[in-house]
């Protein structure tokens with residue numbers, strides 16, 4: 503039984519999984535062990551042996567520098583700063599951006615004891631000084647920690663005379679004003695942009 507208990511404990515330490523979800527996953531694996539477990543083992547081995555973190559941006563790929571850093575179709579003078587690789591994937595899926603990235607690996611958090619040295623901030627500042635970068639897009643989450651982190655980076659980059667932007671915050675597509683919380687509505691007012699006309 504210890505193999506079962508060990509695996510449940512291991513899974514319960516994964517993000518967003520508690521002991522209950524971990525138990526459900528392990529029991530599901532056990533019930534379908536002949537089919538799923540070999541696939542999981544193969545996938546985990548592939549993950550371990552073939553994937554690496556990009557030394558330049560922190561993305562995960564089969565090589566370093568990653569596909570995005572290596573591509574000559576991407577605009578290397580633009581850097582989009584994100585908290586985690588999942589955020590990079592989300593932006594890539596949107597196809598809204600054609601520049602480079604920088605993954606911080608988290609956000610500043612006094613409660614959790616995460617300061618600038620725990621994040622990939624010094625490597626970002628080094629990149630800004632060394633490369634021809636003309637825009638930094640701060641795409642950290644719209645949380646208190648995300649805002650503080652974005653502000654810290656903006657203040658640290660101030661002397662470099664580059665455009666520092668922050669993603670607009672406000673009304674989601676399809677959203678209705680009377681169903682949006684006041685903070686979001688206030689942020690939408692502050693992030694309002696000029697409406698383009700045909701003339």
Ligand SMILES: [Zn+2]
Pocket residue numbers: 556557558559560561567568569570571572
């Ligand atoms: Zn990269």
